[in-house]
Amino acid sequence: MSVFARSPAxxxxxxxxxxxxxxxxxxxxPRPVTLITAAPLGxxxxxxxxxxxxxxxxxxxxxxxxxADDTCAAGAGLTExxxxxxxxxxxxxxxxxxxxxxxxxxxxxxxxxxxxxxxxHSRRRIVRARGDSTGRxxxxxxxxxxxxxxxxxxxxxxxxxxxxxxxxxxxxVVCERDGVAFRLPARAVVLATGGVGALYASTTNxxxxxxxxxxxxxxAGAALRDLEFVQFHPTAxxxxxxxxxxxxxxxxxxxxxxxxxxxxxxxxxxxxGDLAPRDVVARGIFQALSRGRTVYxxxxxxxxxxxxxxxxxxxxxxxxxxxxxxxQPIPVRPAAHYHMGGILVDEAxxxxxxxxxxxxxxSSTGLHGANRLASNSLLEALAFAPSIAESIGxxxxxxxADRPAPLPEIRPEDxxxxxxxxxxxxxxxxxxxxxxxxxxxVAHLTDLTERGSDAAATGLMIARSxxxxxxxRGAHWRSDYSGQLPARHSVxxxxxxxxxxxxxxxxx
Numbered sequence: 001m002s003v004f005a006r007s008p009a010x011x012x013x014x015x016x017x018x019x020x021x022x023x024x025x026x027x028x029x030p031r032p033v034t035l036i037t038a039a040p041l042g043x044x045x046x047x048x049x050x051x052x053x054x055x056x057x058x059x060x061x062x063x064x065x066x067x068a069d070d071t072c073a074a075g076a077g078l079t080e081x082x083x084x085x086x087x088x089x090x091x092x093x094x095x096x097x098x099x100x101x102x103x104x105x106x107x108x109x110x111x112x113x114x115x116x117x118x119x120x121h122s123r124r125r126i127v128r129a130r131g132d133s134t135g136r137x138x139x140x141x142x143x144x145x146x147x148x149x150x151x152x153x154x155x156x157x158x159x160x161x162x163x164x165x166x167x168x169x170x171x172x173v174v175c176e177r178d179g180v181a182f183r184l185p186a187r188a189v190v191l192a193t194g195g196v197g198a199l200y201a202s203t204t205n206x207x208x209x210x211x212x213x214x215x216x217x218x219x220a221g222a223a224l225r226d227l228e229f230v231q232f233h234p235t236a237x238x239x240x241x242x243x244x245x246x247x248x249x250x251x252x253x254x255x256x257x258x259x260x261x262x263x264x265x266x267x268x269x270x271x272x273g274d275l276a277p278r279d280v281v282a283r284g285i286f287q288a289l290s291r292g293r294t295v296y297x298x299x300x301x302x303x304x305x306x307x308x309x310x311x312x313x314x315x316x317x318x319x320x321x322x323x324x325x326x327x328q329p330i331p332v333r334p335a336a337h338y339h340m341g342g343i344l345v346d347e348a349x350x351x352x353x354x355x356x357x358x359x360x361x362x363s364s365t366g367l368h369g370a371n372r373l374a375s376n377s378l379l380e381a382l383a384f385a386p387s388i389a390e391s392i393g394x395x396x397x398x399x400x401a402d403r404p405a406p407l408p409e410i411r412p413e414d415x416x417x418x419x420x421x422x423x424x425x426x427x428x429x430x431x432x433x434x435x436x437x438x439x440x441x442v443a444h445l446t447d448l449t450e451r452g453s454d455a456a457a458t459g460l461m462i463a464r465s466x467x468x469x470x471x472x473r474g475a476h477w478r479s480d481y482s483g484q485l486p487a488r489h490s491v492x493x494x495x496x497x498x499x500x501x502x503x504x505x506x507x508x
Contacts, residue, residue, distance in 0.1 A: 010031070010032045010187065011032055011033075011034055011184075011185070011186040011187060012028055012031055012032065012033050012034070012186060012187060012188045012189075012190065012392055013033075013034050013036060013172065013173055013184060013186040013188070013189045013190070014028075014033055014034070014035050014036070014189075014190045014192060015036045015159050015173060015189065015190065015191050015192060015193055015213060016036070016037070016045075016191065016192030016193040016194060016213065016360070016362075017035055017036075017037035017039075017041055017042075017045060017143075017146075017154075017192075018045035018046060018047035018048075018139070018192065018194055018360065018381075019047040019135075019138060019139065019142060019360065019378050019381045019382065020192035020194075020359040020360025020361070020362075020381035020384075020385065021035060021037075021190070021192035021359070021360070022035070022139075022142035022143065022145075022146050023142060023359075023381060023382050023385035024190050024192060024359050024385040024388050024389060025146055025149075025152050026142065026145055026146060026149060026152070026385075027385045027386045027388070027389035028151075028389045028392065028393075029149050029151045029152065030150075030151045031151060031389075031392075031393065032151050032153075033151060033152045033153070034153050034155055034184065034186070035146065035152055035153065035154050035155070036155050036156075036157055036159065036173065036175060036184075037154060037155070037156055037157075038156070038157070038158050038159070038208055039156070039208070040156060041143050041146070041147070041154055042139060042140065042143045044206055044208055045139065045194065045206065046135075046194050046195065046197075046205050046206055046209060046361070047135045047138065047139045047378070048135050048136045048139045049135055049136075049204070049205075049206070049246070050134055050135025050136075050138075050377070050378060051132040051133070051134065051135065051246055051248035051250070051311075051313055051314070052116075052118055052126060052128070052132070052134065052248050052249055052250050052374055052375045053116060053118075053126040053127050053128035053129070053134040053250070053375050053378075054091075054094075054095065054098075054126070054127045054128075054134065054138070054375055054378045054379050054382075055067060055091065055118075055121065055125050055126055055127075055373065055374070055375040055376050055379055056091030056092055056094065056095050056125060056127050056379065057088060057091055057092065057123070057125055058091070058092050058095060058113055058115070058125065058127065059115050059123055059124055059125055061123060062123040062124075062125050064085060064088035064089040064091065064092075065085065065088070066122055066123060067084075067088035067091065067121075067123075067125060068081065068084040068085040068087075068088040069122075070120060070121055070122050070373055071084040071087075071088065071367065071368075071373045071376060072084050072369070073120065073277075074120045074277045074278075074369070074371050074372070074373040075367075075368060075369020075370055075371055075372075075373070075474065076279075076369055076370040076371050076473050076474035077369065077370065077473065077484075077487035078226065078229075078369035078370045078473070078474070078487055078489060079366065079367060079368065079369030080366030080367070080369075083347070083365055083366040083367050084366075084367060086347075086383070087367055087376075087379060087380060087383045090379075090382075090383040091379055091383070094379065094382045094383060095113070095127055097382075098138060098141060098382075101141045101142065101144075101145045102141045102144065102145075103129060103137060103138055103141040104129060104130075104137060105127055105128065105129045105137075106128050106129055106130070106131065113127055114127075114128065115127065115128075116128050116250045116253055116254070117250070117253035117254075117275075118249045118250055118252075118253045118275075118374040118375055119249055119252060119253070119272070119274075119275040119276060119277060119278060119281065119374055120272070120275070120276070120277040120278075120373055120374065121373070121374065121375075126250060126253075126374075126375050128250070130312065131309070131310050131311050131312050131313070132248045132250065132310075132311040132312065132313040132314055133312065133313050134378075135378065138378060155175075155184075156177070157175040157176065157177040158175060158176045158177065158212075159173060159174075159175060159193065159212050159213060159216060160173075160174045160175060160176045160181055160216075160408060160410065161173070161174040161216050161219060161220075161408070162174070162189065162216050162217070162219070162220045162356065163183060163185065164220060164353075164355075167354075168220075168221060168353065168354070169353070169354040169355040170188075170189050170220060170353055170354065170355035170356040171185055171186065171355060172184050172185035172186040172189065173186070173189055174407070174408065176410045179410050179412075180410065181407040181408050181409075181410050182407070183407070187355075187395075188355055188356075188357065188392045188395060189355060189356055189357070190349070190357040190358065190359055190388060190392070191213040191216070191217060191343065191356070191357070191358045191359070191362050191363075192213075192358070192359045192360045192362065192381070193211075193212055193213025193214070193362045194208075194209050194213070194360065194361050194362060195209050195211070195338060195339040195361040195362070196209060196210065196211035196214065196230070196336075196339045196458060196459075196462065197209045197230075197243075197335075197336040197337060197338070197339070198210050198243070198422075199211065199336070199421060199422060199425045199455060199458060199459045199462070200230075200335070200336035200422055200425045200426050200430070201242075201422040201423055201425070201426035202236065202244060202333070202334070202335040202336065202426055203236075203242075203243050203244065203335050203336040203337070204233055204236050204243055204244055204245075204246045204335050204336070204337045205243055205336065205337065206243060207243065210413075210454070210455050210458065211339075211362075211455075211458035212454065212458075213343075213358070213362045214227075214342060214343065214362055214458055214461075215454055215457055215458045215461075217343045217351060217353070217356065217358065217362075218461065218492070218494045219494065220353050220356065221352075221353055221493065221494060222343050222344070222351045222352050222353045222356060222493075223343075223344040223351070223352040223491055223492070223493045224341065224342065224343055224344060224364070224461065224491070224492045224493070225341060225342065225343075225344040225364040225489055225490065225491050225492070226340060226341035226342075226364055226370070226465075226489055226490055227339075227341035227342075227461055227462045227465040227466075227490070227492060228341065228462060228465040228466035228468075228469050228476045228490065229339070229340035229341050229368075229369075229370050229371070229474055229475045229476050230336055230338075230339055230340070230341075230429070230462065230475055230476075231278055231279070231282075231336075231337050231338040231339070231340060231371060231372055231475045232278075232279075232282040232286075232334040232335060232336055232337060232430070232431050232475065233246060233249075233278065233282070233334065233335055233337035233338075234249075234258075234278060234281040234282040234284075234285050234332070234334050235247040235248075235249070235251070235252075235258075235281075235285075235297050235330075235332040236332060236333060236334065236335035236337075237317060237318070237321060237330060237331065237332060238331040238332055238333045239317075239320075239321035239323075239331070241321075243335075244335045245314075245317040245320075245321075246314075246317075246337075247297050247314050247317075247330055247332055248311065248313075248314060249278070249374050250311070251297060251299060251303070251311065251314065252274045252275055252297075253275065254303055254310070255303050256274070256297050256298060256299045256303060257274055257297075257298045258274055258281070258284070258285065258295060258296070258297060258298070258332075259295075259296050259298045259329060260288060260293040260294060260295060260296070261293065261294045261296070266284055266285060266288050266293075266295055267281065267284050270284055277371055277373075278371060278372070278374065278475075279370075279371045279474050279475045279477070282334040282431050282475075283431060283432065283477060285332065285333060285334055286333075286334055286430075286431040286432060287432075289333060294331065295331070295332055295333065296329030296330060296331055296332065297329060297330040297332045298329045298330075299325045299326070299329070299330065300325070300326060300327060300328070300329060301326065303325075304324070304325040304326030304327070305326045307325050307326070318330060334431050336425075336430075338361060338372055338377060339361055339362075340364070340368040340369065340370065340371065340372055340474075340475065341364055341462075341465070342358065342361065342362050342363045342364040343356075343358040343362055343363050343364060344364050344491065345357070345358050345363045345364065345365055345384075347387060348387045348388060348390070348391035349363065349365075349384050349387055349388035349391065350391060352493075357388050357391070357392065359381055359384050359385060359388055360377075360380065360381035360384075361377065361381075363384070365380060365384060367380050368380070369474060370473045370474020370475060370476060371474035371475045411452060413453060413454065413455055414451075414452075414453065417448055417451060417453045417455070417456065418453070418455050420444075420448060421445065421448055421453060421455045421456045421459050422455075424440075424441050424444050424445060424459070425441070425459050425462075425463075427441075428440055428441035428463070429441050429459070429462060429463050429466055431477065432477050432478075432479050433466055433476070433477065433478050433479070434478060434479045434480045435467065435478075435480055438463055438466050438467040439467065441459075441463040441467075442460065442463050442464055442467060445457075445459050445460040445463055446460060461492060464492075465490050465492060468490065469490060470485070471483060471484050471485045472484065473487075
């Protein structure tokens with residue numbers, strides 16, 4: 001049956017085909033699901049690029065409470081402890097679910113899961129697959145499962161916006177394909193559209209990670225939370241590529257060290273050193289670069305020799321850049337990697353707009369706070385998918401009058417405007433921020449938004465949120481406000497498209 005022939009009373013639309021979208025679609029089975037993906041299934045998603053793994057308290061010396069404690073510590077006061085514990089408790093069972101789907105995780109000779117160590121984790125709890133190819137392995141298993149599920153239909157199209165009835169309830173999506181817009185009604189919509197990294201000139205994310213789902217939700221009136229918290233991965237490989245290839249954090253867990261061109265340790269004197277939380281390491285590298293230093297990840301010797309077997313993805317990336325990690329240190333720098341902010345959702349993934357759910361990086365669940373703990377991203381999406389599916393299954397279908405609107409003219413993003421947006425975000429809304437730079441970003445992005453740029457409109461929301469948070473916390477670091485205020489979330493709502501109407505702080 002064609003997706004266009006399905007009854008809107010039955011259809012659930014899931015937008016995005018990374019781990020969040022695929023897991024949600026599978027958990028919804030056998031309910032009819034239309035899975036909308038901007039690229040052919042298995043391509044164009046950040047999930048496939050995830051190197052590190054999935055954090056889960058499965059070791060004999062570990063416990064979900066310890067995992068939750070580490071998550072809260074990394075979150076710099078904004079992680080919700082009950083969410084952290086609930087997700088950590090779900091971890092072991094989610095690994096079992098993935099194994100049952102055919103995911104081949106790495107194992108020790110005795111058959112136990114091989115566990116890695118990453119920064120800010122107090123235990124070895126990173127479940128990995130094919131060394132540093134966890135995301136790709138998990139994605140392949142989920143894609144195979146989705147293709148074998150009759151209730152899931154795949155539609156390759158781009159998201160343009162959300163359909164709403166006269167009461168504001170989300171009733172479907174407006175998509176575009178080959179430059180033509182069309183409507184697809186549904187009883188519920190789940191946004192699983194990923195992050196915003198491609199708004200920055202230096203990023204580890206796919207080019208399509210421009211926050212389209214975030215902007216669509218904002219235009220529908222959904223509350224957005226903590227948009228200012230953008231995580232910069234400390235060790236993107238500085239080899240002149242866009243997007244930048246990643247040197248997984250697990251390398252530092254196995255003994256790699258950050259040094260400058262003179263061999264001096266970059267993180268000397270900083271609590272946690274090379275295994276400090278990501279925001280701390282990113283700032284350490286940024287500050288060294290600002291002083292004119294060149295920063296390297298030193299894997300020379302035995303670790304570098306083992307990389308083709310233990311970290312084949314990074315080894316291949318180094319080879320492409322002409323680097324032998326056994327003999328040469330790897331040049332690195334911070335790059336936009338993950339968005340802790342997103343669509344405000346409850347414990348079942350419901351947004352503040354009826355009929356709209358969100359899962360994965362596009363959502364703000366309360367797990368990550370101001371700084372995501374390494375390898376908690378895939379875990380979060382997997383943990384919320386069952387709750388979202390159950391919530392949608394329980395939701396009643398309410399009658400509502402249609403709010404017809406003309407189909408929009410599809411205008412592709414102007415490459416020059418996108419380049420300008422990425423440069424502004426990189427210079428002014430990056431690892432270290434201040435009032436002058438953020439004010440400049442708001443002014444320039446406002447102008448670009450008025451010229452019709454969706455990328456600039458999304459960047460503008462982030463820049464405004466960063467300007468309004470006059471403190472340094474987690475991944476949001478203000479050189480002009482180095483101290484901290486009482487812990488608060490920022491919440492942004494919009495009364496109309498691209499017009500922020502309320503910016504408030506709420507208790508954490």
